[in-house]
Amino acid sequence: MALEEASAFYDALAPMFDVMTDWEARLASEGPFLREMLRESGAARVLDAACGSGGHALALARWGYDVAGADASPVMIALAQAKAAEVGLAVPFVASDLARLADLKPRSSALQRTEESAPSLPGEGLGERFDAVLCLGNSLPHLLTQADLVSALRGMAGVLRPGGLFVTQNLNYDLRWVRQPRFFAAQGGVLDGREVLVWRFADYDLAAGRIAFHIALFRKVEGDAGARDWDVQVHTTPQRPLFHAGLISALAEAGFAEVRAYGRMALPLEPFDPERSGDLVVVARAGS
Secondary structure, three states: OOOOOHHHHHHHHHHHHHHHOOHHHHHHHHHHHHHHHHHHHOOOEEEEOOOOOOHHHHHHHHOOOEEEEEEOOHHHHHHHHHHHHHHOOOOOEEEOOHHHHHHOEEEOOOOOOOOOOOOEEEOOOOOOOEEEEEEOOOOHHHOOOHHHHHHHHHHHHOOEEEEEEEEEEEEOHHHHHHHOOOEOOOEEEEEOOEEEEEEEEEEEEOOOOEEEEEEEEEEEEEOHHHOEEEEEEEEEEEEOOOOHHHHHHHHHHOOEEEEEEEOOOOOOOOEOOOOOOOEEEEEEEEOO
16 A cells, blocks of 8 residues: 555545535535634634635635635645636635745735746735634644644744634544544545546554545546446545644644634534544634
């Protein structure tokens, strides 16, 4: 079993990501929570730091926020850029891992970037920061050491204004590490006129403290004599279970405060319960 880095893993998944994601249902559930957190903190400028195909970032732009997106997968970023252009939204998207966000230079316009310019985020000067940073979609388990987690959190803190809002949503590994559920529901649709299916599953290595996270990508193709067949590709990437205590410790080390934990990214607010919650959603504030 060959393990891939997270960026290559999501490069492979990117073409099917929007096919397998019901964005209308997802935003109907998650949108009120996000808007309430942003309203509560007075946020106007938002960075989606693990934006994937741009679903949350583009929704926030439609809701009136000044938004940018970043992701470690260049193919996901290309997809997000194409979607923004298609609907006429000037949302800048850049390829960057979480730890390097603070190295991205702001620029005065999302439309002024040239091929020769360095990757950048919007702004009026090098000192301008975001009011809120989001890191959604179970992204933090791809950081394989506690030091990597702290470095990523510091990277996100580095682009936040003092007191700025941080929101992260991940699966509840306090529960999953005990129950070890192997299979996610298969999700499918049509891509380029072909039926496609994504099946996600996991293997747990308790001794190593690692999870092998797999995606099986099915594409229906024409076989011999017009028969219908399936082409299947399997990709695997390592994950580290993100426990509540480890995340809280890393946030403190990275300079965050006022930490709150919830069991889902939806309203009404539901406190995190390590023995029952499906998700671990954490909201915190950047230090001064």
